[in-house]
Amino acid sequence: MNKKFLTTASIILLASSSLLAQSKSSNTLPQLGKNSIKEVVAAMTLEEKVKLVVGMGMKIPGASTGGAVGQTQDKVPGAAGTTFSIPRLGIPSIVVADGPAGLRIQPKRDNDTKTYYCTAFPVGTMLASTWDTALVRKVGMAIGNEVKEYGVDVLLAPALNIHRNPLGGRNFEYYSEDPLIAGYITKSIVNGIQSNGVGTSIKHFAANNQETNRMLVNTVASERALRELYLTGFEIAIKQSQPWTVMSSYNYINGVYTSESNDLLTKILRKEWGYKGMVMTDWFGGKDAVAQMKAGNDLLMPGIPPQIAAIEEAVKNGSLAESVLNTNVARILNLVLHSSTFKQYKFSNQPDLKLHAAVARAAAVEGIVLLKNEGHTLPLVSAKKVAAFGNTSYNFIAGGTGSGDVNKAYTVSLVEGLNNTGYILDAELKPIYEHYIADEKAKQPKPKFFFELVPPVPEMPADKGLIEKKAIESDVAIITIGRISGEFQDRKLENDFNISATEMELIKNVSAAFHAKGKKLIVLVNTGGVIETASWRDYADAIVIAWQGGQESGNALADVLSGKVNPSGKLATSFPVAYSDVPSAKNFPGKQTSNDVEMLIGGLQKGSKSEVVYEEGIYVGYRYYSTFNVKPAYEFGYGLSYTNFTYSNLKLSSNTFTDKITASVTITNSGKTAGKEVVELYISAPSNKLDKPTEELKGFAKTRLLQPNESQTITFTIDARSLASYDTKAAAWVAEAGKYTAKVGKSSMLIQQTGSFNVPKDITVQQLTNLLVPQVSINELKH
Ligand code: BGC
Secondary structure: OOHHHHHHHHHHHHHHHHHHHHHHHHHHOOOEOOEOHHHHHHHOOHHHHHHHHEOOOOOOOOOOOEHHHEOOOOOOOOOOEEOOOEHHHOEOOOEEEOOOOOOOOOOEOOOOOOEOOOOOOOOHHHHHHHOOHHHHHHHHHHHHHHHHHOOOOEEOOOEOOOOOOOOOOOOOOOOOOOHHHHHHHHHHHHHHHHOOOOEEEEEEEOOOOOOOOOOOEEEEOOHHHHHHHHHHHHHHHHHHHOOOEEEEOOOEEOOEEHHHOHHHHHHHHHHHOOOOOEEEOOOOOOOOHHHHHHHOOOEEOOOOHHHHHHHHHHHHHOOOOHHHHHHHHHHHHHHHHHOOOOOOOOOOOOOOHHHHHHHHHHHHHHHOEEEEEHHHOOOOOOOOEEEEEOHHHHOOOOOOEHHHOOOOOOOOOHHHHHHHOOOEEOOOHHHHHHHHHHHHHHHOOOOOOOOOOOOOOOOOOOOHHHHHHHHHHOOEEEEEEEOOOEOOEOOOHHHHHOOOHHHHHHHHHHHHHHHHOOOEEEEEEEOOOOOOOOOOHHHOOEEEEOOOOHHHHHHHHHHHHHOOOOOOOOOOOOEOOOHHHOOOHHHOOOEEOOOOOEEEHHHOEEEOOEEEEOOOOOOOOHHHHHHOOOOOOEOOOOOEOOOOEEEEEEEEOOOEOOOEEEEEEEEEEOOOOOEOOEEEEEEEOOOOOOOOOOOEEEEEEEOOOEOOOOEEEEEEEEEHHHHOEEEOOOOEEEEOOEEEEEEEEOOOOOEEEEEEEEEOOOEEEEEOOOOOOOOOOOOOOOO
16 A cells, blocks of 8 residues: 555545544534534633643744644644644634735645745835825735635734834834824724635734843833823724734733733723734743733733643632633634634635735835935936946845745846836846855855844945946946844844945945936835935935835836836835934833843743833824924925825814814825825824823825826814823823814925814813833933
8 A cells, every 4th residue: 555545545534533523522512603602612621721722832943843832733834823623612723824014834835846925015114104094905905815815814913013213123014103004004904804704913912112132021111102102003903903813912011011911901902992802922922821811811822831731720729710711712712713714715725926916016116205306316217227236226125034024936126127117227237246145145154043133145345446337338326225124133223224334335436426427326225114314315316215015126116216106105104314313212122120031932042131111201203303303314204206296275174173173185286297195184282281292193195196287185084082192190081172283294394284273171082090000100201
């Protein structure tokens, strides 16, 4: 008998015997889907319950399987985790996989010639820069389709932590420094993904704004900063999209691990916001499995054996009420019940990758931000011969690293994209860069551990003579500055946020050589986050933030550079002049507070506690720059177009606020090219009792494609919560009496129309209780 037959035969045997067992038992035992969840829970043994709340482990390359990290099932290779199955009660194992820029699974499988590539979409920062919720929903629909067709049940995304500091290593996965845009982008992508009948896990809940010591850092923040900045985006997403799951974060908030915090996971998330879904930990997050159960963190991922033992013991010795465990179990069962695995969906393993690539390209086009465009440098109409400098022109960065990375089939580089659009790329530069990159990559040490980051190839020093030759031979120069970052590590100030000496020299030399010949220089920034621009921007005629646009990056850029599409992206995060201007600069990434060494990741890593104090309070990003008159290099909400838009006719529905006011404004394309405009509504609130930022974003919209002279009227609704601040003393959202100004503009600084209205008396929008209270006093920034 050959081996293949044996295997097939034994599978048939196994399957029929389990079917038999199931049909036999289904007569007597409750079955998920047929009986109520309550009945199924009642039929579970304690051991089954405990195994269900602890995931099936994870294979970590380089670490022994079994033991500390358990052993996951290989249902979908490369998926981040699975849950325990209980066939006798009809409970299958479900599969969860990353991540925010597209599904992350293994692209190739052993003994299988097929491939399992997924589409790499633009990173979070770029999706937010589209300010286009309908488009983001479409991205979600495409990602969700891949999740479903590859047999995954829950996507571990989107991620929406606030860009507190530009050095945050995972800012690329996150959306913005502002919770309103972060919340609305999240809601849109969640609705898109979940429209496929698969789940999401909005993460990392909450205040996970750095990677440094992420599993042992205590975030010390005021209730007000937490409520107004770090929780609001989650609140919007929970209320408007009901994500199937929420992922708690690694950090402590005011002394308590988020995954062990009843305040956060039960009182705020469930009681205040009405969340009905399930909460899982981040991978190996938190410490005390029993406290996690009590807090309402239902599922521990990826799951390690000691957690099983601890929970079982606690129920047996009475320190964990079985009713609490039952609630956790019931929430997981509810998730399983909705999963495509439970519904026995016959996934194809063949999502329409071509169609999704087109969605990725369209999204990337809309998120590109034009920061500077002197003398109509762009679009490139007459210039055809392009000299492309910078490593990343040839080796484009589609996205960040770690769990936010996608195993894509290809990445279109800038030069490929321009080539596809009919530009003639300098043929001498290409092999020079390609050889240099290949040689440098060969020299790099292999990562010792699976999540060790390989530093990017340093910028190639370009020969001055070569640059001068290219200035004669080409029509225009493009330099791409590339940045990559990812999980486990924050970015660095030097050679990362700040440009390197080699990059500066390249910019200066190319600028001088091309300008001497009357030709222009365009600088593209291929990044997931913010970089310093003030020191070099004067050397460039045009600056384009290309972000990390996913696998179609080069094609999307060519669409914008050629003028096929008019850029309409705007910054959802400020670009400061210098790092020292960042309000959290002196409080990032915190200080070590203990010498005690603690074991992490089931014993695979060690570390000591640290603390980061959010002394800047509510003054993050533009809230700080505008209130304290610190001029950024490019402000929040900023982005240019190839056309001009004029704003007129701001009308408020009333001068006196009772329960809501509408504000309408007319946007006219007053230029010569068709284009779309992002319209931003800011509100300035009176500050009688509470300190207030000069203004805060309270609404945004993107117009349709407006032809020259065409207009569109945009209407915003302003409700009481839009006017309210969190009053810590009163533990309430309060809109203070007084004069409010609605400001509609092109950016946080380019306000075009204003109108004011009056709130006659204080409005308590929502009465809450004091939760997540800091244990120490915080020397918070005040205006
Ligand atoms: C990350 C999560 C991710 C998980 C599973 C963790 O390291 O923080 O965002 O979903 O791994 O891969």
